[in-house]
Amino acid sequence: MSEIKTIVVNRSAYADNDLEAESLRSYLKEKGTFLVNLMSSPGSGKTTTLTRLINELKKDYRIGVMEADIDSDVDAISIAKNTGVKSIQIHTSGMCHLDAGMTKSGLDNINIEDLDLVFLENVGNLVCPAEFDTGATLDIMILSIAEGDDKPLKYPLVFEKCDLVIINKIDAIDYFNFDFERCERDIKMRNPNATIIKISAKTGQNINDVCKYFRNKIQNWKEN
């Protein structure tokens, strides 16, 4: 198991988070590091999904992971153990989200010089993380079917902000009343450009579709 570096970040001093986020995006472009901000509720399967994705994508990219959490190190340890990639834990000092300045602190600590792709696992929360641009190149979220198909109505902002919505735990569909059609319609109502991919991180079903999505996005980003 890799040794896990844990850093503690505090609320940024920057008055204008949007400006700071744009500046971070330019910096990442210059460095050639693609940053993915991953948002979801607690327990939607972020860490399991990341583990699956990284074990596929690490053949093609040098990957790093920044795990944001209020207090524990369990995710960074799990990622390092199960993928072998560079992983750090960011403690948010009780904060319920990351902003661009906090993200930049994380990136400075993971050292992006030798990384093509960095995943930021934001704090498990459907409300606050959506309000703060982290400076990521791509925003994605995971909704598990166990959470219910009404979430796009109840937490509209996070669905509006995401380029990709992953619907997870589809292997457990027999246990939950989840109307995919309703859910997808409500996501598209909020965000007509969102891509939606249904997966089971547990069984690996459709993980390749998500990998293909990332490969295309990274290729387009490099070319533009």
Add this chain to the structure above:
Amino acid sequence: MSEIKTIVVNRSAYADNDLEAESLRSYLKEKGTFLVNLMSSPGSGKTTTLTRLINELKKDYRIGVMEADIDSDVDAISIAKNTGVKSIQIHTSGMCHLDAGMTKSGLDNINIEDLDLVFLENVGNLVCPAEFDTGATLDIMILSIAEGDDKPLKYPLVFEKCDLVIINKIDAIDYFNFDFERCERDIKMRNPNATIIKISAKTGQNINDVCKYFRNKIQNWKEN
């Protein structure tokens, strides 16, 4: 279906939320209204659990429900339709939690004069609601097994603050790797006095244990 009253609350002007919360608790005691603050992640089953509980408890108590949400009215409509009790929707103006002042605004709108028991369904979020005392008589939370057994480690504050932790969706145990022993040990480490009850809101399993818990709590509160 009852007509749903929706109110919009804003961040309170009160500098000291703890003081305001204590004052609200005294006011509720004087009025004889027991207020339960219900916290959880999005999709843990708060509304389904409340529906089950209310349909049992409404034989003995005059019940009201305040559903807090960022934007939608789906929960208040569902509660009113499926239980028949008085239900209002509180829109939080984008806020990720309720404080005591916002809770008091809700109570003023639902009119507690003819209510013995009011449930406040807080915003679905394991982080922020735990930081603000609403003034409730009892704090409870729901963790669904689909979210994972590591949540007491990752969101310690909400587990510390709760009198009762309900572990929901136990009917789906075959689909999830959930270690009850680990979870209960970690809850007790944070909060030795917490009561833990395992239920399935979907099938109704052990709902009677939660009802019994409430009846005891309300009885003790009345006598002290």
